[in-house]
Amino acid sequence: xxxxxxxxxxxxxxxxDHVSLAVRPGEVFGLLGPNGSGKSTTIKLLLGLLEPTAGxxxxxxxPSGKVEARRDVGYLPEAPNFYRFLTGRExxxxxxxxxxxxxxxxxxxxxxxxxxxxxxxxxDRRVGTYSKGMLQRIGLAQALVHDPRLLILxxxxxxxxxxxxxxxxxxILALKARGKTVLITSHLLGQIEELCDRVAILDRGRLxxxxxxxxxxxxxxxxxxxxxxxxxxxxxxxxxxxxSRGRKLEAxxxxxxxxxxxxxxxxxxxxxxxxxxx
Amino acid sequence: xxxxxxxxxxxWLIAGNTLREAARQxxxxxxxxLAFALTLGARWLRDFNFGAPELKFLADCGFGAxxxxxxxxxxxxxxxxxxxxxxxxxxxxxxxxxxxxAEFVLGKLLGVAALSAVFCALLTGLLSLTLAWxxxxxxxxxxxxxxxxxxxxxxxxxxxxxxxxxxxxxxxAFTLLVATFAQSQxxxxxxGFLILVVCHLQHLAQDAYARAGSAAGLIxxxxxxxxxxxxxxxxxxxxxxxxxxxxxxxxxxxxxxxFGYAAVAVGLAVVSFRRREI
Numbered sequence: 377x378x379x380x381x382x383x384x385x386x387x388x389x390x391x392x393d394h395v396s397l398a399v400r401p402g403e404v405f406g407l408l409g410p411n412g413s414g415k416s417t418t419i420k421l422l423l424g425l426l427e428p429t430a431g432x433x434x435x436x437x438x439p440s441g442k443v444e445a446r447r448d449v450g451y452l453p454e455a456p457n458f459y460r461f462l463t464g465r466e467x468x469x470x471x472x473x474x475x476x477x478x479x480x481x482x483x484x485x486x487x488x489x490x491x492x493x494x495x496x497x498x499x500d501r502r503v504g505t506y507s508k509g510m511l512q513r514i515g516l517a518q519a520l521v522h523d524p525r526l527l528i529l530x531x532x533x534x535x536x537x538x539x540x541x542x543x544x545x546x547x548i549l550a551l552k553a554r555g556k557t558v559l560i561t562s563h564l565l566g567q568i569e570e571l572c573d574r575v576a577i578l579d580r581g582r583l584x585x586x587x588x589x590x591x592x593x594x595x596x597x598x599x600x601x602x603x604x605x606x607x608x609x610x611x612x613x614x615x616x617x618x619x620s621r622g623r624k625l626e627a628x629x630x631x632x633x634x635x636x637x638x639x640x641x642x643x644x645x646x647x648x649x650x651x652x653x654x
Numbered sequence: 655x656x657x658x659x660x661x662x663x664x665x666w667l668i669a670g671n672t673l674r675e676a677a678r679q680x681x682x683x684x685x686x687x688l689a690f691a692l693t694l695g696a697r698w699l700r701d702f703n704f705g706a707p708e709l710k711f712l713a714d715c716g717f718g719a720x721x722x723x724x725x726x727x728x729x730x731x732x733x734x735x736x737x738x739x740x741x742x743x744x745x746x747x748x749x750x751x752x753x754x755x756a757e758f759v760l761g762k763l764l765g766v767a768a769l770s771a772v773f774c775a776l777l778t779g780l781l782s783l784t785l786a787w788x789x790x791x792x793x794x795x796x797x798x799x800x801x802x803x804x805x806x807x808x809x810x811x812x813x814x815x816x817x818x819x820x821x822x823x824x825x826x827a828f829t830l831l832v833a834t835f836a837q838s839q840x841x842x843x844x845x846g847f848l849i850l851v852v853c854h855l856q857h858l859a860q861d862a863y864a865r866a867g868s869a870a871g872l873i874x875x876x877x878x879x880x881x882x883x884x885x886x887x888x889x890x891x892x893x894x895x896x897x898x899x900x901x902x903x904x905x906x907x908x909x910x911x912x913f914g915y916a917a918v919a920v921g922l923a924v925v926s927f928r929r930r931e932i
Contacts, residue, residue, distance in 0.1 A: 443752050444656075446753075451747065453743060456747060474664055
Protein backbone atom coordinates (compact mmCIF):
# COMPACT_ATOMS: atom_id res chain seq x y z
CA UNK A 377 0.00 0.00 0.00
CA UNK A 378 1.33 3.47 -0.82
CA UNK A 379 -0.07 6.85 0.21
CA UNK A 380 1.25 10.21 -0.96
CA UNK A 381 0.78 13.43 0.99
CA UNK A 382 -1.21 15.98 -0.99
CA UNK A 383 -1.11 19.64 0.03
CA UNK A 384 -0.60 20.97 3.53
CA UNK A 385 -3.77 19.76 5.25
CA UNK A 386 -2.61 16.23 5.83
CA UNK A 387 -4.62 14.89 2.90
CA UNK A 388 -3.28 11.67 1.47
CA UNK A 389 -3.72 10.09 -1.93
CA UNK A 390 -3.65 6.31 -2.05
CA UNK A 391 -1.68 5.45 -5.18
CA UNK A 392 -1.47 1.69 -4.54
CA ASP A 393 -4.22 0.06 -2.51
CA HIS A 394 -3.86 -3.45 -1.13
CA VAL A 395 -2.11 -4.84 -4.19
CA SER A 396 -0.69 -8.32 -3.78
CA LEU A 397 1.23 -9.79 -6.71
CA ALA A 398 3.80 -12.48 -7.29
CA VAL A 399 5.88 -12.75 -10.48
CA ARG A 400 7.17 -16.25 -11.10
CA PRO A 401 10.73 -16.94 -12.24
CA GLY A 402 11.11 -17.16 -16.02
CA GLU A 403 7.77 -15.63 -16.94
CA VAL A 404 6.88 -12.41 -18.72
CA PHE A 405 4.40 -10.61 -16.50
CA GLY A 406 2.37 -7.64 -17.73
CA LEU A 407 1.22 -4.88 -15.43
CA LEU A 408 -1.65 -3.07 -17.11
CA GLY A 409 -3.84 -0.16 -16.29
CA PRO A 410 -4.86 3.31 -17.39
CA ASN A 411 -2.72 6.38 -16.63
CA GLY A 412 -2.61 7.04 -12.90
CA SER A 413 -3.60 3.50 -11.99
CA GLY A 414 -0.46 2.92 -9.89
CA LYS A 415 1.74 0.94 -12.28
CA SER A 416 4.82 3.16 -12.04
CA THR A 417 4.37 3.56 -8.27
CA THR A 418 4.25 -0.22 -7.92
CA ILE A 419 7.48 -0.49 -9.89
CA LYS A 420 9.18 2.19 -7.79
CA LEU A 421 8.10 0.34 -4.65
CA LEU A 422 9.64 -2.81 -6.07
CA LEU A 423 12.89 -0.99 -6.78
CA GLY A 424 13.08 0.54 -3.32
CA LEU A 425 12.80 4.05 -4.77
CA LEU A 426 9.64 4.54 -2.71
CA GLU A 427 8.87 3.14 0.71
CA PRO A 428 5.50 1.40 1.13
CA THR A 429 3.14 3.03 3.61
CA ALA A 430 2.09 -0.48 4.65
CA GLY A 431 3.02 -3.96 3.48
CA UNK A 432 6.20 -5.29 1.96
CA UNK A 433 7.89 -5.98 -1.38
CA UNK A 434 10.59 -8.57 -1.86
CA UNK A 435 12.77 -9.42 -4.84
CA UNK A 436 14.08 -12.99 -4.82
CA UNK A 437 13.32 -13.01 -1.09
CA UNK A 438 15.22 -9.80 -0.27
CA PRO A 439 13.21 -6.78 0.97
CA SER A 440 13.21 -4.29 -1.89
CA GLY A 441 14.32 -1.41 0.36
CA LYS A 442 17.73 -3.07 0.67
CA VAL A 443 20.48 -2.29 -1.82
CA GLU A 444 21.13 -6.04 -2.15
CA ALA A 445 17.66 -6.54 -3.66
CA ARG A 446 18.66 -4.50 -6.71
CA ARG A 447 21.71 -6.59 -7.53
CA ASP A 448 19.68 -8.94 -9.71
CA VAL A 449 17.38 -6.35 -11.23
CA GLY A 450 17.64 -4.43 -14.48
CA TYR A 451 15.35 -1.44 -14.90
CA LEU A 452 14.32 0.56 -17.94
CA PRO A 453 12.22 3.55 -16.87
CA GLU A 454 9.48 5.12 -18.95
CA ALA A 455 10.94 7.72 -21.38
CA PRO A 456 14.48 7.19 -20.07
CA ASN A 457 16.92 10.05 -19.80
CA PHE A 458 20.65 9.53 -19.59
CA TYR A 459 23.84 11.59 -19.36
CA ARG A 460 23.72 13.26 -22.76
CA PHE A 461 27.46 13.92 -22.92
CA LEU A 462 28.40 10.23 -22.77
CA THR A 463 28.52 8.02 -25.84
CA GLY A 464 26.29 4.96 -25.88
CA ARG A 465 29.27 2.75 -25.11
CA GLU A 466 30.47 4.99 -22.25
CA UNK A 467 26.97 4.99 -20.81
CA UNK A 468 26.66 1.20 -20.72
CA UNK A 469 30.24 1.01 -19.36
CA UNK A 470 29.30 3.46 -16.61
CA UNK A 471 26.30 1.41 -15.51
CA UNK A 472 28.32 -1.78 -15.77
CA UNK A 473 30.94 -0.33 -13.44
CA UNK A 474 28.21 0.79 -11.06
CA UNK A 475 27.17 -2.87 -10.91
CA UNK A 476 30.68 -4.01 -10.08
CA UNK A 477 31.90 -5.13 -13.51
CA UNK A 478 35.44 -4.21 -14.54
CA UNK A 479 38.22 -4.88 -17.02
CA UNK A 480 37.90 -7.22 -19.99
CA UNK A 481 34.70 -8.78 -18.64
CA UNK A 482 33.06 -5.36 -18.62
CA UNK A 483 34.22 -4.51 -22.14
CA UNK A 484 33.01 -7.84 -23.50
CA UNK A 485 29.67 -7.53 -21.76
CA UNK A 486 29.19 -3.96 -23.02
CA UNK A 487 29.96 -4.97 -26.61
CA UNK A 488 27.60 -7.92 -26.31
CA UNK A 489 24.73 -5.81 -24.96
CA UNK A 490 25.20 -3.06 -27.53
CA UNK A 491 25.12 -5.67 -30.29
CA UNK A 492 22.06 -7.32 -28.73
CA UNK A 493 20.06 -4.08 -28.84
CA UNK A 494 21.30 -3.30 -32.37
CA UNK A 495 23.29 -0.16 -31.60
CA UNK A 496 26.77 -1.28 -32.63
CA UNK A 497 26.92 1.34 -35.38
CA UNK A 498 25.94 4.19 -33.06
CA UNK A 499 27.76 3.09 -29.92
CA ASP A 500 30.37 5.83 -30.18
CA ARG A 501 27.88 8.61 -30.77
CA ARG A 502 26.78 10.84 -27.92
CA VAL A 503 23.54 9.81 -26.26
CA GLY A 504 22.30 13.38 -26.73
CA THR A 505 22.05 12.71 -30.47
CA TYR A 506 19.97 9.52 -30.08
CA SER A 507 16.35 9.22 -31.21
CA LYS A 508 13.66 8.07 -28.79
CA GLY A 509 13.85 4.50 -30.06
CA MET A 510 17.63 4.46 -29.71
CA LEU A 511 17.33 5.80 -26.14
CA GLN A 512 15.00 2.92 -25.32
CA ARG A 513 17.46 0.45 -26.77
CA ILE A 514 20.50 1.87 -24.99
CA GLY A 515 18.32 1.90 -21.87
CA LEU A 516 17.70 -1.78 -22.34
CA ALA A 517 21.45 -2.37 -22.76
CA GLN A 518 22.22 -0.61 -19.46
CA ALA A 519 19.45 -2.59 -17.77
CA LEU A 520 20.95 -5.86 -18.98
CA VAL A 521 24.65 -5.10 -18.59
CA HIS A 522 25.05 -6.90 -15.25
CA ASP A 523 23.05 -9.93 -16.44
CA PRO A 524 20.14 -9.53 -14.00
CA ARG A 525 17.61 -12.28 -13.38
CA LEU A 526 14.69 -9.86 -13.27
CA LEU A 527 14.08 -7.17 -15.86
CA ILE A 528 11.59 -4.39 -15.14
CA LEU A 529 10.48 -2.49 -18.23
CA UNK A 530 8.23 0.53 -17.71
CA UNK A 531 6.52 1.39 -21.01
CA UNK A 532 9.47 0.19 -23.11
CA UNK A 533 7.75 1.03 -26.38
CA UNK A 534 6.27 4.41 -25.43
CA UNK A 535 6.94 6.84 -28.27
CA UNK A 536 8.74 4.22 -30.35
CA UNK A 537 7.69 3.58 -33.96
CA UNK A 538 6.03 0.25 -34.89
CA UNK A 539 9.26 -1.23 -36.26
CA UNK A 540 11.19 -0.34 -33.10
CA UNK A 541 8.31 -1.59 -31.02
CA UNK A 542 8.32 -4.95 -32.81
CA UNK A 543 12.10 -5.18 -32.35
CA UNK A 544 11.70 -4.51 -28.64
CA UNK A 545 9.09 -7.28 -28.47
CA UNK A 546 11.50 -9.69 -30.17
CA UNK A 547 14.21 -8.75 -27.69
CA ILE A 548 11.90 -9.42 -24.77
CA LEU A 549 11.02 -12.84 -26.16
CA ALA A 550 14.74 -13.56 -26.66
CA LEU A 551 15.38 -12.62 -23.04
CA LYS A 552 12.57 -14.89 -21.92
CA ALA A 553 14.18 -17.69 -23.91
CA ARG A 554 17.38 -17.03 -21.92
CA GLY A 555 15.44 -17.63 -18.72
CA LYS A 556 15.01 -14.02 -17.63
CA THR A 557 11.98 -12.94 -15.66
CA VAL A 558 10.38 -9.85 -17.18
CA LEU A 559 7.91 -7.45 -15.59
CA ILE A 560 6.54 -5.10 -18.23
CA THR A 561 4.02 -2.27 -18.33
CA SER A 562 2.59 -1.04 -21.61
CA HIS A 563 -0.48 0.54 -23.11
CA LEU A 564 -0.07 -1.57 -26.25
CA LEU A 565 -2.42 -4.34 -25.21
CA GLY A 566 -1.94 -6.28 -28.42
CA GLN A 567 1.77 -6.48 -27.75
CA ILE A 568 1.22 -7.42 -24.11
CA GLU A 569 -1.09 -10.20 -25.24
CA GLU A 570 1.62 -11.57 -27.53
CA LEU A 571 4.42 -11.29 -24.99
CA CYS A 572 3.04 -12.04 -21.56
CA ASP A 573 2.35 -15.30 -19.81
CA ARG A 574 0.34 -13.60 -17.08
CA VAL A 575 -1.01 -10.12 -16.55
CA ALA A 576 -2.44 -8.03 -13.74
CA ILE A 577 -4.74 -5.07 -14.31
CA LEU A 578 -4.67 -2.12 -11.93
CA ASP A 579 -7.30 0.58 -11.71
CA ARG A 580 -7.10 3.52 -9.28
CA GLY A 581 -4.43 1.70 -7.36
CA ARG A 582 -6.43 -1.51 -6.93
CA LEU A 583 -5.83 -4.89 -8.48
CA UNK A 584 -8.95 -5.60 -10.54
CA UNK A 585 -7.87 -8.68 -12.51
CA UNK A 586 -4.98 -11.10 -12.57
CA UNK A 587 -4.29 -14.31 -14.38
CA UNK A 588 -2.94 -16.09 -17.44
CA UNK A 589 -3.46 -14.22 -20.70
CA UNK A 590 -5.00 -17.35 -22.19
CA UNK A 591 -7.54 -17.49 -19.36
CA UNK A 592 -8.39 -13.79 -19.31
CA UNK A 593 -8.56 -13.24 -23.06
CA UNK A 594 -9.12 -16.76 -24.27
CA UNK A 595 -12.04 -18.73 -25.78
CA UNK A 596 -15.54 -17.63 -24.85
CA UNK A 597 -17.54 -20.39 -26.61
CA UNK A 598 -17.45 -18.57 -29.93
CA UNK A 599 -15.64 -19.19 -33.23
CA UNK A 600 -14.44 -17.02 -36.10
CA UNK A 601 -13.44 -18.34 -39.54
CA UNK A 602 -11.27 -16.77 -42.21
CA UNK A 603 -11.72 -17.93 -45.80
CA UNK A 604 -11.11 -16.78 -49.35
CA UNK A 605 -13.61 -14.27 -50.64
CA UNK A 606 -17.07 -15.88 -51.15
CA UNK A 607 -19.82 -14.76 -53.57
CA UNK A 608 -23.09 -13.56 -51.94
CA UNK A 609 -24.98 -16.72 -52.86
CA UNK A 610 -22.42 -18.94 -51.08
CA UNK A 611 -22.60 -16.74 -47.99
CA UNK A 612 -26.39 -17.08 -48.08
CA UNK A 613 -26.05 -20.86 -48.40
CA UNK A 614 -23.66 -20.93 -45.43
CA UNK A 615 -26.05 -18.84 -43.35
CA UNK A 616 -28.95 -21.19 -44.29
CA UNK A 617 -26.87 -24.26 -43.43
CA UNK A 618 -26.01 -22.85 -39.99
CA UNK A 619 -29.60 -21.84 -39.33
CA SER A 620 -30.78 -25.33 -40.22
CA ARG A 621 -28.63 -26.48 -37.26
CA GLY A 622 -29.90 -23.84 -34.87
CA ARG A 623 -26.79 -21.63 -35.22
CA LYS A 624 -26.45 -18.07 -36.34
CA LEU A 625 -23.94 -16.39 -38.66
CA GLU A 626 -23.43 -13.11 -36.84
CA ALA A 627 -20.85 -11.25 -38.89
CA UNK A 628 -19.29 -11.42 -42.34
CA UNK A 629 -16.39 -8.98 -42.45
CA UNK A 630 -13.87 -8.58 -45.26
CA UNK A 631 -10.40 -9.42 -43.92
CA UNK A 632 -8.02 -6.46 -43.95
CA UNK A 633 -4.33 -6.19 -43.36
CA UNK A 634 -3.47 -4.44 -40.11
CA UNK A 635 -2.02 -0.99 -40.66
CA UNK A 636 1.00 -2.00 -38.61
CA UNK A 637 1.72 -4.84 -41.07
CA UNK A 638 1.50 -2.40 -43.98
CA UNK A 639 3.83 0.04 -42.18
CA UNK A 640 6.38 -2.63 -41.37
CA UNK A 641 6.25 -4.04 -44.90
CA UNK A 642 7.04 -0.62 -46.35
CA UNK A 643 9.54 0.65 -43.77
CA UNK A 644 11.50 -2.59 -43.71
CA UNK A 645 13.43 -4.25 -40.95
CA UNK A 646 17.09 -3.79 -41.90
CA UNK A 647 19.80 -2.58 -39.52
CA UNK A 648 18.59 0.72 -38.03
CA UNK A 649 21.24 1.46 -35.49
CA UNK A 650 22.56 4.61 -37.10
CA UNK A 651 19.26 6.06 -38.18
CA UNK A 652 16.80 8.30 -36.48
CA UNK A 653 19.32 10.66 -34.94
CA UNK A 654 18.14 13.98 -33.68
CA UNK B 655 23.22 -13.14 -0.13
CA UNK B 656 26.42 -11.10 0.17
CA UNK B 657 25.99 -7.55 1.39
CA UNK B 658 26.62 -4.68 -1.01
CA UNK B 659 29.23 -2.53 0.71
CA UNK B 660 29.77 1.19 0.34
CA UNK B 661 32.01 1.61 -2.69
CA UNK B 662 34.51 4.45 -3.20
CA UNK B 663 34.71 3.37 -6.87
CA UNK B 664 31.00 3.95 -7.46
CA UNK B 665 31.21 7.23 -5.54
CA TRP B 666 34.09 8.34 -7.70
CA LEU B 667 32.25 7.37 -10.89
CA ILE B 668 29.28 9.51 -9.85
CA ALA B 669 31.64 12.36 -8.98
CA GLY B 670 33.34 12.03 -12.37
CA ASN B 671 30.05 12.31 -14.25
CA THR B 672 29.01 15.25 -12.08
CA LEU B 673 32.24 17.07 -12.90
CA ARG B 674 31.98 16.32 -16.61
CA GLU B 675 28.41 17.52 -16.72
CA ALA B 676 29.25 20.69 -14.77
CA ALA B 677 32.30 21.56 -16.86
CA ARG B 678 30.16 21.44 -20.02
CA GLN B 679 27.74 24.01 -18.72
CA UNK B 680 27.86 27.50 -20.20
CA UNK B 681 27.35 28.94 -16.71
CA UNK B 682 30.65 27.51 -15.49
CA UNK B 683 32.49 28.65 -18.60
CA UNK B 684 30.99 32.14 -18.31
CA UNK B 685 31.92 32.53 -14.64
CA UNK B 686 35.42 31.25 -15.31
CA UNK B 687 35.89 33.76 -18.14
CA LEU B 688 34.49 36.56 -15.99
CA ALA B 689 36.83 35.68 -13.13
CA PHE B 690 39.77 35.55 -15.58
CA ALA B 691 38.79 38.98 -16.92
CA LEU B 692 38.52 40.47 -13.42
CA THR B 693 41.88 39.02 -12.37
CA LEU B 694 43.67 40.14 -15.51
CA GLY B 695 41.92 43.49 -15.71
CA ALA B 696 42.45 44.48 -12.07
CA ARG B 697 45.39 46.73 -12.92
CA TRP B 698 43.02 48.93 -14.94
CA LEU B 699 40.68 49.21 -11.94
CA ARG B 700 43.17 51.18 -9.87
CA ASP B 701 40.69 54.05 -9.57
CA PHE B 702 38.94 51.87 -7.01
CA ASN B 703 42.13 51.44 -4.99
CA PHE B 704 42.00 53.48 -1.82
CA GLY B 705 45.57 53.29 -0.64
CA ALA B 706 46.62 49.63 -0.70
CA PRO B 707 49.92 48.78 -2.41
CA GLU B 708 49.31 47.91 -6.05
CA LEU B 709 50.26 44.25 -5.82
CA LYS B 710 48.04 43.80 -2.76
CA PHE B 711 45.21 45.45 -4.67
CA LEU B 712 45.72 43.04 -7.59
CA ALA B 713 45.70 40.09 -5.21
CA ASP B 714 42.54 41.34 -3.48
CA CYS B 715 40.79 41.67 -6.84
CA GLY B 716 41.83 38.13 -7.83
CA PHE B 717 40.76 36.59 -4.54
CA GLY B 718 37.59 38.70 -4.56
CA ALA B 719 36.66 37.31 -7.98
CA UNK B 720 37.45 33.82 -6.73
CA UNK B 721 35.35 34.27 -3.60
CA UNK B 722 32.32 35.93 -5.14
CA UNK B 723 32.11 34.12 -8.47
CA UNK B 724 33.28 30.85 -6.87
CA UNK B 725 30.43 31.05 -4.35
CA UNK B 726 27.91 31.74 -7.13
CA UNK B 727 29.32 28.84 -9.13
CA UNK B 728 29.35 26.43 -6.19
CA UNK B 729 25.83 27.18 -5.00
CA UNK B 730 24.30 27.13 -8.49
CA UNK B 731 26.22 24.02 -9.60
CA UNK B 732 25.38 22.05 -6.45
CA UNK B 733 21.66 22.80 -6.66
CA UNK B 734 21.46 22.44 -10.44
CA UNK B 735 23.42 19.19 -10.70
CA UNK B 736 21.42 17.61 -7.90
CA UNK B 737 18.01 18.64 -9.19
CA UNK B 738 18.84 17.85 -12.82
CA UNK B 739 19.51 14.23 -11.80
CA UNK B 740 16.24 13.99 -9.90
CA UNK B 741 14.07 15.89 -12.39
CA UNK B 742 15.58 14.37 -15.55
CA UNK B 743 15.23 10.98 -13.86
CA UNK B 744 18.84 9.94 -14.42
CA UNK B 745 18.83 9.38 -10.65
CA UNK B 746 16.01 6.89 -11.17
CA UNK B 747 18.13 4.64 -13.37
CA UNK B 748 21.17 5.10 -11.17
CA UNK B 749 19.47 4.36 -7.86
CA UNK B 750 17.73 1.32 -9.36
CA UNK B 751 21.22 -0.24 -9.50
CA UNK B 752 22.88 -1.66 -6.39
CA UNK B 753 24.01 1.83 -5.35
CA UNK B 754 23.82 3.34 -1.88
CA UNK B 755 22.14 6.70 -1.63
CA ALA B 756 25.16 7.80 0.43
CA GLU B 757 27.34 7.09 -2.62
CA PHE B 758 25.08 9.28 -4.74
CA VAL B 759 25.16 12.20 -2.29
CA LEU B 760 28.89 11.95 -1.65
CA GLY B 761 29.57 11.60 -5.38
CA LYS B 762 27.63 14.78 -6.06
CA LEU B 763 29.61 16.65 -3.39
CA LEU B 764 32.94 15.37 -4.68
CA GLY B 765 32.01 16.34 -8.24
CA VAL B 766 31.18 19.90 -7.20
CA ALA B 767 34.27 20.02 -4.97
CA ALA B 768 36.38 18.99 -7.97
CA LEU B 769 34.73 21.70 -10.07
CA SER B 770 35.49 24.31 -7.41
CA ALA B 771 39.05 23.00 -7.17
CA VAL B 772 39.54 23.43 -10.92
CA PHE B 773 38.07 26.94 -10.70
CA CYS B 774 40.30 27.94 -7.76
CA ALA B 775 43.43 26.31 -9.20
CA LEU B 776 43.07 28.03 -12.57
CA LEU B 777 42.43 31.43 -10.99
CA THR B 778 45.22 31.02 -8.43
CA GLY B 779 47.65 30.15 -11.23
CA LEU B 780 46.51 33.14 -13.25
CA LEU B 781 46.73 35.46 -10.24
CA SER B 782 50.23 34.23 -9.48
CA LEU B 783 51.32 34.88 -13.08
CA THR B 784 49.69 38.32 -13.06
CA LEU B 785 51.42 39.27 -9.80
CA ALA B 786 54.80 37.99 -10.99
CA TRP B 787 54.48 39.87 -14.25
CA UNK B 788 53.45 43.14 -12.60
CA UNK B 789 56.11 42.76 -9.92
CA UNK B 790 58.80 42.38 -12.58
CA UNK B 791 57.38 45.38 -14.43
CA UNK B 792 57.43 47.53 -11.29
CA UNK B 793 60.97 46.39 -10.51
CA UNK B 794 62.06 47.53 -13.97
CA UNK B 795 60.26 50.87 -13.63
CA UNK B 796 61.34 51.57 -10.04
CA UNK B 797 64.59 49.66 -9.46
CA UNK B 798 65.41 51.61 -6.30
CA UNK B 799 62.06 50.87 -4.65
CA UNK B 800 62.39 47.11 -4.90
CA UNK B 801 63.83 45.74 -1.68
CA UNK B 802 65.37 42.27 -1.90
CA UNK B 803 63.39 39.51 -0.19
CA UNK B 804 60.09 41.40 0.16
CA UNK B 805 58.47 40.40 -3.13
CA UNK B 806 55.27 38.48 -3.70
CA UNK B 807 55.18 35.13 -1.91
CA UNK B 808 53.65 32.68 -4.35
CA UNK B 809 53.31 30.16 -1.53
CA UNK B 810 51.04 32.70 0.15
CA UNK B 811 49.01 33.08 -3.05
CA UNK B 812 48.67 29.30 -3.31
CA UNK B 813 47.60 29.13 0.33
CA UNK B 814 45.03 31.83 -0.38
CA UNK B 815 43.67 29.71 -3.25
CA UNK B 816 43.50 26.66 -0.97
CA UNK B 817 41.57 28.62 1.66
CA UNK B 818 39.10 29.80 -0.98
CA UNK B 819 38.56 26.20 -2.06
CA UNK B 820 38.01 25.00 1.52
CA UNK B 821 35.40 27.72 1.96
CA UNK B 822 33.65 26.63 -1.26
CA UNK B 823 33.76 22.98 -0.14
CA UNK B 824 31.87 23.83 3.05
CA UNK B 825 29.40 25.96 1.08
CA UNK B 826 28.79 23.10 -1.38
CA ALA B 827 28.14 20.65 1.49
CA PHE B 828 25.59 22.98 3.10
CA THR B 829 23.86 23.69 -0.22
CA LEU B 830 23.71 19.95 -0.92
CA LEU B 831 22.14 19.38 2.49
CA VAL B 832 19.41 21.90 1.61
CA ALA B 833 18.92 20.33 -1.85
CA THR B 834 18.27 16.89 -0.37
CA PHE B 835 15.07 18.05 1.32
CA ALA B 836 14.12 21.06 -0.83
CA GLN B 837 11.37 20.68 -3.38
CA SER B 838 12.80 23.20 -5.83
CA GLN B 839 16.14 24.23 -7.20
CA UNK B 840 15.36 27.91 -6.64
CA UNK B 841 14.79 27.33 -2.92
CA UNK B 842 18.17 25.56 -2.69
CA UNK B 843 19.97 28.39 -4.49
CA UNK B 844 18.39 31.15 -2.39
CA UNK B 845 19.02 29.24 0.84
CA GLY B 846 22.60 28.59 -0.27
CA PHE B 847 23.19 32.33 -0.64
CA LEU B 848 21.58 33.00 2.75
CA ILE B 849 23.94 30.45 4.31
CA LEU B 850 26.85 32.21 2.61
CA VAL B 851 25.79 35.54 4.13
CA VAL B 852 25.31 34.02 7.59
CA CYS B 853 28.70 32.32 7.46
CA HIS B 854 30.40 35.55 6.40
CA LEU B 855 28.69 37.95 8.75
CA GLN B 856 28.11 35.96 11.93
CA HIS B 857 31.31 37.27 13.55
CA LEU B 858 30.05 40.85 13.09
CA ALA B 859 26.80 39.95 14.84
CA GLN B 860 28.71 38.35 17.71
CA ASP B 861 30.92 41.44 18.10
CA ALA B 862 27.91 43.75 18.01
CA TYR B 863 25.99 41.77 20.63
CA ALA B 864 29.08 41.48 22.81
CA ARG B 865 29.55 45.26 22.71
CA ALA B 866 25.89 45.86 23.48
CA GLY B 867 25.96 43.30 26.31
CA SER B 868 22.77 41.66 25.01
CA ALA B 869 22.45 38.23 26.62
CA ALA B 870 19.64 37.10 24.30
CA GLY B 871 21.59 38.31 21.27
CA LEU B 872 24.70 36.51 22.43
CA ILE B 873 22.77 33.26 22.96
CA UNK B 874 21.20 33.54 19.50
CA UNK B 875 24.48 34.38 17.79
CA UNK B 876 26.23 31.65 19.80
CA UNK B 877 23.70 29.13 18.53
CA UNK B 878 24.14 30.32 14.95
CA UNK B 879 27.91 30.20 15.25
CA UNK B 880 27.78 26.62 16.49
CA UNK B 881 25.54 25.53 13.60
CA UNK B 882 27.13 27.52 10.77
CA UNK B 883 30.86 27.77 10.12
CA UNK B 884 32.59 31.12 10.45
CA UNK B 885 34.13 31.93 7.07
CA UNK B 886 36.49 34.47 8.68
CA UNK B 887 38.68 31.58 9.83
CA UNK B 888 39.73 31.09 6.20
CA UNK B 889 41.37 34.55 6.12
CA UNK B 890 44.75 33.27 7.23
CA UNK B 891 46.48 34.13 3.97
CA UNK B 892 45.53 37.79 3.79
CA UNK B 893 48.97 39.04 2.85
CA UNK B 894 51.48 38.65 0.04
CA UNK B 895 54.54 38.55 2.22
CA UNK B 896 56.36 35.31 2.99
CA UNK B 897 56.99 36.70 6.46
CA UNK B 898 53.23 36.44 7.19
CA UNK B 899 52.96 32.77 6.17
CA UNK B 900 50.93 31.05 8.90
CA UNK B 901 52.42 28.16 10.78
CA UNK B 902 51.57 24.66 9.53
CA UNK B 903 49.48 24.02 12.63
CA UNK B 904 47.12 26.87 11.73
CA UNK B 905 46.71 25.58 8.19
CA UNK B 906 45.94 22.07 9.45
CA UNK B 907 43.50 23.43 12.02
CA UNK B 908 41.58 25.44 9.39
CA UNK B 909 41.60 22.48 6.98
CA UNK B 910 40.18 20.19 9.66
CA UNK B 911 37.61 22.85 10.53
CA UNK B 912 36.44 22.90 6.88
CA PHE B 913 36.43 19.12 6.46
CA GLY B 914 34.66 18.70 9.79
CA TYR B 915 31.81 21.02 8.84
CA ALA B 916 31.60 19.50 5.33
CA ALA B 917 31.49 15.98 6.82
CA VAL B 918 28.69 16.88 9.24
CA ALA B 919 26.68 18.60 6.48
CA VAL B 920 27.09 15.73 4.03
CA GLY B 921 26.25 13.21 6.78
CA LEU B 922 22.98 15.06 7.43
CA ALA B 923 22.40 15.22 3.65
CA VAL B 924 22.74 11.43 3.43
CA VAL B 925 20.22 10.94 6.25
CA SER B 926 17.81 13.38 4.60
CA PHE B 927 18.21 11.85 1.13
CA ARG B 928 17.68 8.29 2.38
CA ARG B 929 14.04 9.09 3.04
CA ARG B 930 13.49 11.12 -0.11
CA GLU B 931 11.08 9.58 -2.61
CA ILE B 932 12.51 9.59 -6.10
